[in-house]
Amino acid sequence: MAATSVTARPGGLESALRARRAGGAKLLIPYVMAGMTDDWIEVLQAIASAGADAIEVGLPFSDPMIDGPVVQAAGLAAFERHPTIQGLLDRLATAQLGIPIAIMTYYNLVFRFGHRRFAAALTAAGVSAAIVPDLSLEELDPWAAAADAGGIETVLMVAPSTPPARVASIAARSRGFLYAITRMGVTGERTALGDAAKGVVERARAVSDLPICAGIGISTPDQAREVCEVADGVVVGSALVRRLLDGAGPEGAAEFVRELRGALGG
Amino acid sequence: MAATSVTARPGGLESALRARRAGGAKLLIPYVMAGMTDDWIEVLQAIASAGADAIEVGLPFSDPMIDGPVVQAAGLAAFERHPTIQGLLDRLATAQLGIPIAIMTYYNLVFRFGHRRFAAALTAAGVSAAIVPDLSLEELDPWAAAADAGGIETVLMVAPSTPPARVASIAARSRGFLYAITRMGVTGERTALGDAAKGVVERARAVSDLPICAGIGISTPDQAREVCEVADGVVVGSALVRRLLDGAGPEGAAEFVRELRGALGG
Amino acid sequence: MMGDPGPDGRYGEFGGRFVPESLVPACLELEEAFRSAWADPAFRARLDDLLARFGGRPTPVTECHRLGERLGIRLLLKREDLAHTGSHKLNNVVGQALLTERMGKHRMIAETGAGQHGVAAATAAALLGLDCTVFMGEVDTERQALNVFRMELLGAQVKTVRTGSRTLKDAVNEALREWVATVEDTHYCLGSVMGPHPFPYMVRELQRVVGTEAHAQSLEILGAVPDVVVACVGGGSNAAGTFTGFVDTGARLVGVEAAGGAAATNGIPGILHGMRSRLLQDEDGQIREAESISAGLDYPGIGPEHAHLGSIGRAEYARATDDEVLDAFSVLARTEGIIAALEPCHALAWVIAEAGRSIAAGSTVLVTLSGRGDKDVAQVRDLLAQRAGR
Amino acid sequence: MMGDPGPDGRYGEFGGRFVPESLVPACLELEEAFRSAWADPAFRARLDDLLARFGGRPTPVTECHRLGERLGIRLLLKREDLAHTGSHKLNNVVGQALLTERMGKHRMIAETGAGQHGVAAATAAALLGLDCTVFMGEVDTERQALNVFRMELLGAQVKTVRTGSRTLKDAVNEALREWVATVEDTHYCLGSVMGPHPFPYMVRELQRVVGTEAHAQSLEILGAVPDVVVACVGGGSNAAGTFTGFVDTGARLVGVEAAGGAAATNGIPGILHGMRSRLLQDEDGQIREAESISAGLDYPGIGPEHAHLGSIGRAEYARATDDEVLDAFSVLARTEGIIAALEPCHALAWVIAEAGRSIAAGSTVLVTLSGRGDKDVAQVRDLLAQRAGR
Numbered sequence A, B: 001m002a003a004t005s006v007t008a009r010p011g012g013l014e015s016a017l018r019a020r021r022a023g024g025a026k027l028l029i030p031y032v033m034a035g036m037t038d039d040w041i042e043v044l045q046a047i048a049s050a051g052a053d054a055i056e057v058g059l060p061f062s063d064p065m066i067d068g069p070v071v072q073a074a075g076l077a078a079f080e081r082h083p084t085i086q087g088l089l090d091r092l093a094t095a096q097l098g099i100p101i102a103i104m105t106y107y108n109l110v111f112r113f114g115h116r117r118f119a120a121a122l123t124a125a126g127v128s129a130a131i132v133p134d135l136s137l138e139e140l141d142p143w144a145a146a147a148d149a150g151g152i153e154t155v156l157m158v159a160p161s162t163p164p165a166r167v168a169s170i171a172a173r174s175r176g177f178l179y180a181i182t183r184m185g186v187t188g189e190r191t192a193l194g195d196a197a198k199g200v201v202e203r204a205r206a207v208s209d210l211p212i213c214a215g216i217g218i219s220t221p222d223q224a225r226e227v228c229e230v231a232d233g234v235v236v237g238s239a240l241v242r243r244l245l246d247g248a249g250p251e252g253a254a255e256f257v258r259e260l261r262g263a264l265g266g
Numbered sequence C, D: 001m002m003g004d005p006g007p008d009g010r011y012g013e014f015g016g017r018f019v020p021e022s023l024v025p026a027c028l029e030l031e032e033a034f035r036s037a038w039a040d041p042a043f044r045a046r047l048d049d050l051l052a053r054f055g056g057r058p059t060p061v062t063e064c065h066r067l068g069e070r071l072g073i074r075l076l077l078k079r080e081d082l083a084h085t086g087s088h089k090l091n092n093v094v095g096q097a098l099l100t101e102r103m104g105k106h107r108m109i110a111e112t113g114a115g116q117h118g119v120a121a122a123t124a125a126a127l128l129g130l131d132c133t134v135f136m137g138e139v140d141t142e143r144q145a146l147n148v149f150r151m152e153l154l155g156a157q158v159k160t161v162r163t164g165s166r167t168l169k170d171a172v173n174e175a176l177r178e179w180v181a182t183v184e185d186t187h188y189c190l191g192s193v194m195g196p197h198p199f200p201y202m203v204r205e206l207q208r209v210v211g212t213e214a215h216a217q218s219l220e221i222l223g224a225v226p227d228v229v230v231a232c233v234g235g236g237s238n239a240a241g242t243f244t245g246f247v248d249t250g251a252r253l254v255g256v257e258a259a260g261g262a263a264a265t266n267g268i269p270g271i272l273h274g275m276r277s278r279l280l281q282d283e284d285g286q287i288r289e290a291e292s293i294s295a296g297l298d299y300p301g302i303g304p305e306h307a308h309l310g311s312i313g314r315a316e317y318a319r320a321t322d323d324e325v326l327d328a329f330s331v332l333a334r335t336e337g338i339i340a341a342l343e344p345c346h347a348l349a350w351v352i353a354e355a356g357r358s359i360a361a362g363s364t365v366l367v368t369l370s371g372r373g374d375k376d377v378a379q380v381r382d383l384l385a386q387r388a389g390r
Ligand SMILES: Cc1ncc(COP(=O)(O)O)c(C=O)c1O
Pocket: C087, C088, C113, C114, C116, C117, C191, C192, C193, C232, C233, C234, C235, C236, C237, C238, C239, C295, C296, C297, C341, C343, C344, C370, C371, C372
């Protein structure tokens, strides 16, 4: 990673991903919890250099409803370092990754910050997009208005339980990419790809030409490759976060990302 | 006490007490729980020699409803020696006291023995009379028939709460003497004679010429003398039993009975 | 049947009033007060009103569809567990508290075993502003320390009884002793259909509401009286109350005792606590201690009317073992969502054992669920753990 | 007022449905199922029948003559403590269990704090033969080990939650996580008027019976609606149910929270557990833990409809301190013979504090006694001992 190559500007997540897809590549989006280790910024940088196309950065929330045990532990680790949200964003602003960043957090942090202020803070931190899993389509408007105005892309999710018509409505509102939840359940590693994984991607593909990235429970290079037979890319969270919690450090993280990258093809 | 002088035969309680009263004496009836000490027979003998006119001998019952703590403790002590009722009566038969004995016990023992058999067993044990406090006037007949037939006198009780008309009915059925309960409450020592004490005796006196002995809570020679201003005599239980539980032995018991005798006049 | 036992309080050869003379006048006064109150529509209305608005009556009858199906019968439960304080005991104490007031007395005393009746008595006393003292054996105050605190919270004084076996029967003795000493301003609020006349009669009448309601509710649910009516028997008050509603029908009446306290089946006629009844006793007539997992059935006697109903064959008395009772407790919780007191689980255990045997398939059965099991949950946990370990 | 919040589940600015997309279809399915069931007389009849015959409804309204006199008011208690399992929670779980069945699901999950809702949910599941898993924070499973055993007796599986503060709010998170994973055959039986639409609406409707009964009973006793209607607020279900009966009258409505968990008065608008409401939270929007002696009120939020009723001034929200609550608990036991749960003692404590102040002498006041205190007796004993010692 060269600190000088700034191809990704705020707002640039979707264009970056579309460009990579157009180039025939599968998209790789690792997830890291902000502040979970002292060297988390170095981790982000290492990952960016190891072949990630974008990074999803979690902001810790006290009540992470859709997080499994590993990501919860990362959140607790972040809390133990007593970061404030602004403090984390300030650190993030220093990262200079050269690839787009999507923040992932819960709606109360956004709401409490204030929609406009939050969008501005993201922009100031060099963040392109936001994923707010507990912000359902019906409740989206106030944030979406502020995000759109502030140039922040809001990535929405479709789930195996989402009926086709609703997939279309969600896809129509999603920015950056469309996040296809591959299994019913919280984040976490699984030994096999769920039965539902490909179906949800295919339903999304039928109604949207957004890049479609599969996530939730993608744990191994093989699973990533398998789901990318239909998806445009993958989000890998717990499998990476667990390695970091186990002390993998920037190098270990980069190593895992390289494995994933390899599985997906250059 | 001379083992040969047998003035009291079964059935002789009332005649003995009437005779003593006629002679101007106040009647003294100490109470001892059968079997409460190993030397209880010696205790009875010592008491008889010390000026008692009759002795009330308790037969221990598991649920002594009207006994206070001291007499209950004596009953427990008797149980610890594992006596059977027949065993106690057999011992009692050996006592040769020279004064009448009234058994005091609860109705279930009588009932379980069988009325006729119990009356016969008392007679065989040299007992003249029976006091069965939980056998109320209304329930008296079956036992009274057997007792009368067997020559056992049944001593009945009147209480401060007994209305005058009922006092008369009870007095009419009482044999041996009429037991005037001087206070509402269980057996036990008291520091002063109850307010009700003399009243109950006077109500009894008004309707009966039976010897009237006051009992329940008469603890000291002074109290005995005071109640005998109206009563013909006293029953003294807990105050004596406590001394025995404290190890007074036959001599100590006799000593206390002599004190009482002295207070009542020769 | 189950009518007025007359001034002698006799049920055949059983019943009566075997008390020291000091207490006879109080019993007579009580009998008169009760008879006059019971005939007084204003008293009855006040009692009914309190039982309804304070006590939660009528209690429902629940049909247990799942358990009934499993047993091949229709199973109804009369839900005394839903009465305030958690058992049928409330019916009795509210009535006696009103009587206390009516007699111009300002204090109640009561005996208690595990604490159900004591808590109920303390509750009724608090409601009417009466003083209350509860006698409880030392063994029980230790086992049921929370119930001691409950009574104290309700403003009652709890006196620990250290005499005899230091359990329920000794608490009765001590309460009777206290009553002798304080009878002028104190009413003895006995907890079951036992003791001297008029208690067995009065308590049965105060519990009659259980049977009266259950009869009407059974008709409504079944269109008929149940074939079998079952209740547990400690002293026998919930059974007596229940039986009043069915004694004049063709229903088979069954009282179920703890195997370790089965005075109705193993007892011998005798006299205790002022009544003639069947008692657990030895050769000499010394009373034996009852023993079972449910403190409420740990009584060596039964109410005299039960002894009578058994003698004449109008009711049967059966036994349930501790193991059967634990099983019944568990199965009711799991299949019907009701955690019952261990006492009525004796009645249920008998039904489970007899369904398909002396209870023909397709029969309709009413069980009086005399109380809820909250008081027993800790004990059951320990017992089940013990059983699993053995 | 307190009508249908529409498809968005909005109460003014509060309410809504803030859940991961995986759960949206389940919420929509539930809303539809509930709306159709609620409009279906057969469903309503079955529910009413179970609440009556299994649950003991209607619960009475008791007038507290002695305490009322002392306070200079007429004091009525709506006696939810007499419902089966000991609180109003049963109304909700029986309804949701029937809905689970209606949706063709065979399993319920639930969160619980002290265990009241968990025990109620396990009870309803046992009644209908549904599988049941209850999530309970580790702090609570330790404090309330007996309630864990109760749920297990009822056939439920209790899952200890070791995340976050290991209390109620984390149990909700964990239940939501489980729901996401099992939504196909599993219904999430939420315990109060909180969570995503339609829960606040549905639970309020299922608790409406409290207010409907209380309204009619107040009229019968007082000849009028009470001047003041008071209920405690944890999530707010007993208060919501109560308020439905009086929101369209002139009665002053008051919800009383624990001083240490006063989201209605100290809370700031935010989003948690699928709803927008008032929450205890820090500057960043991290949720704070609530803290009070009564586990049932230890929740950092309130139902969205309460946030709304407070905002528009139709209801007031007040607080009671732990000390005031203990006093109210004791005084009710001693003067009225009712051992109440600590939760409704918050409502009572407020009445005691305000009688003669904002509650004018002679006023009529109805307090919903949402549950019985058996679960709290051991804790109160320790607290009173502690207080006596300090
Ligand atoms: C719930 C319950 N059922 C039954 C009994 C036994 O009493 P009875 O036989 O008088 O109904 C008790 C006694 O404490 C009890 O608590």
